[in-house]
Amino acid sequence: MKLADLANALKLELHGDAAHEVSRMAPIASATANELSFVVSAQYTEQLVASRAGAVIVPPALAKHVSGNYLVSDNPYASYARASWLLTPETEPPAGIATTACIDPTATISTSASVGEHCVVGAHAMVGDSVVVGAHCILGENVSVGAHTRLFSGVTVYDDCRIGEYGRIQSGAVIGAEGFGFAYDKGWLPIHQTGRVVIGNKVHIGANTTIDRGAIEDTSIADGVLLDNQIQIAHNVRIGENTAIAGCVGIAGSTRIGANCQIGGACNIVGHLEIVDNVVLNATSYVTQSIKKPGRYGSGMPLQTNGEWKRSFVILSKLNELLKRVRRLEKHNE
């Protein structure tokens, strides 16, 4: 791709040889003449100066350090995101339904959709325009998948669940399994989980992530939500727009998470809480109470050498005793 065309498509100012061609992205340290790179901050100035990249996307302040071709962007990382699709476009499978797929006759599949080998699509399901359903996906009865969404292979969507437009769902994700709801009466009694999972537009769902259907009401994932791999979202949870959640997070039943939150990896959020908009949780945060103020929070423990850790472990087991000793000292000093 010629730099002139790239600058045009990205709406960026180009400095240098407009006819120069680049064919893909590369890190600033290793990029060569036919590769495009980017730099987000002055932290990388040294690498930028030494770079042999065919062109570099830089913020205005760093332009002076580039000797070769460059594109100026107020948000180089966003420009990189856009360029990544322009330089290496996705190969989409052709429209049509694989011969080994089992499609219920009452299902509606857009003629521009692609349905892969061995898929199973249930009664009254709807697959929208330009949707790609990878091999081995299972769409239950009444499931709907909005236009331009891509399900990679091996995604399972239980009956009645709804997926919006422009989504991307990775392999092994399970949408709509039965929530973990039981009453106890001389033994566990399962509660029929009759709610759905309703997923908005532009939602990304990672590999092996699970989102349970609601007990009575729906589990709901708003537009623009990003879910990494191996996340567990329990029944009745609601997640607000553009909230991004990193891998291995668990969210227990009926908790509501606001919009524009960022939740670090392996956080655990207990059930029936409310977390307001714009909350950031450090990785491994343990949330036992509702969060009413936006801001950043954390609860993870520091790593220590095993010797130090063992001592800390003993002290932490007797923290109340330590507090009492401090109180005794304070009394003594009164």
Add this chain to the structure above:
Amino acid sequence: MKLADLANALKLELHGDAAHEVSRMAPIASATANELSFVVSAQYTEQLVASRAGAVIVPPALAKHVSGNYLVSDNPYASYARASWLLTPETEPPAGIATTACIDPTATISTSASVGEHCVVGAHAMVGDSVVVGAHCILGENVSVGAHTRLFSGVTVYDDCRIGEYGRIQSGAVIGAEGFGFAYDKGWLPIHQTGRVVIGNKVHIGANTTIDRGAIEDTSIADGVLLDNQIQIAHNVRIGENTAIAGCVGIAGSTRIGANCQIGGACNIVGHLEIVDNVVLNATSYVTQSIKKPGRYGSGMPLQTNGEWKRSFVILSKLNELLKRVRRLEKHNE
């Protein structure tokens, strides 16, 4: 469903219009005339008074607050569990084997069982009466699935594993994968995992949960055990009757967990421990020693604002120093 029939089926006392009909469950705050709701405690009295539900299941003490129809139950949550299946019964697929399923000729499939599209059933496997095997399930050689159990789509059961009656296993669950057992001799040597997974009756297993086969002996899950999503159960683990485990829990090899335990989400239990009956673990508990007394335990850290957390992080890294300072003060005061 008429309230009279519902009261009959639930064995509850009905007050109000026996001919009134309800068609499904709804939360007390939003239930309308053709919906049934329930209230478990006085905490919801206000909502109960204001409710427009067609009928409400209430504990005896709250009956006086209901102006409309109600059913009196000593355990309203259990009555709700039972009603959830009566009002919205599960639709079961018809008996029979899908034409795309690959069934070994030596396998035995009950004529009342349903086996879904693209299933693979190995040699000498047995599928019991009224079992539902969803699409894309894989049952290895010698696997047995007891009567009335339902496997949702995409469940994998390795060779020789046994699943009891009346179970429910959600999509993506993997039963019987090889345990993580290796010796070291100038490189890792895998140990052939020749045990099985043996699962009792009325066991629920969540989506993407994994239960490894035993190394020599079996991994064993007793009757009535409830496992939520994304749980990892390592080889040789034994879990006692009616124990319920929430999502994202990890249990390392050879640990034995008693009966009637409740294990919160994201707990981690190391290997070779024994946990007695009736232990309750708060979410994110880290268990490094056997638990010999029934009761409730926890180890999770409190959430703090990022500023507080950073300070705590530093203090926790030097906890031993803090203890020494307290000791020095105590000495000084002697």
Add this chain to the structure above:
Amino acid sequence: MKLADLANALKLELHGDAAHEVSRMAPIASATANELSFVVSAQYTEQLVASRAGAVIVPPALAKHVSGNYLVSDNPYASYARASWLLTPETEPPAGIATTACIDPTATISTSASVGEHCVVGAHAMVGDSVVVGAHCILGENVSVGAHTRLFSGVTVYDDCRIGEYGRIQSGAVIGAEGFGFAYDKGWLPIHQTGRVVIGNKVHIGANTTIDRGAIEDTSIADGVLLDNQIQIAHNVRIGENTAIAGCVGIAGSTRIGANCQIGGACNIVGHLEIVDNVVLNATSYVTQSIKKPGRYGSGMPLQTNGEWKRSFVILSKLNELLKRVRRLEKHNE
């Protein structure tokens, strides 16, 4: 198998009846006359003395305690690992491609490989000699699987990923899903993940483990790496030779882990770190900074009774205040 043949195959010294036959492994406490057992340390002397095993593998120092047949090994656990495959060899499916598998005509499948029912193999994929691909596996375009590797059923490998020789990958593993990379510009912009996952030889990957493809460069798993179940490895991560990682661990993007590390269950390692060779992490360790020295580390919290834990929880929420009180006491004592 005759003990003479077993001793020969294991290269161990046999004491006792060379013609005695054993047919499988069993634990020392329950082994019977036709079973082989092993003991690794003096901790098990009592059970060794009482054992009725047909033969026992023992370290030299314990030989004197055995009254029956025994094999002497400097590493009884490694000898057990080898014996486990000799006594109960794996049954491998016959070579050939199942009739229900969908193989792209440009894919190359070794005639000695076995490809199971309903597998999907993409264009230009290569499946090496003696490879076993279980039922329902999906190999994307350009995927290669090295000789003697076994994929159990339901493994998904995205386009372009490479798997070495002599590997074992359990069901539900997802190799090469899109990394979790997004820029923000009035909404999330996904970054096209164009790197691969490159996996070395003798790598074991557990059930439902996920390894994301790199953003630009590759995610890389070196020879001999062991990954348990439900591990999440983010894009661009590199893991060095023979490192073993227990279940439920999460490793965030671009982190590099050295060789011969051992990472306990449910650890969480944040992104962009470097961990040197020979690091051991206790279970549930939270790693927020690079680890530059080999050794053992930990950060998990001690379990307490719920009452103690609640008190600790309050104290931990006010740790900074506790420190200030100690400081005040110190000042007072100056």
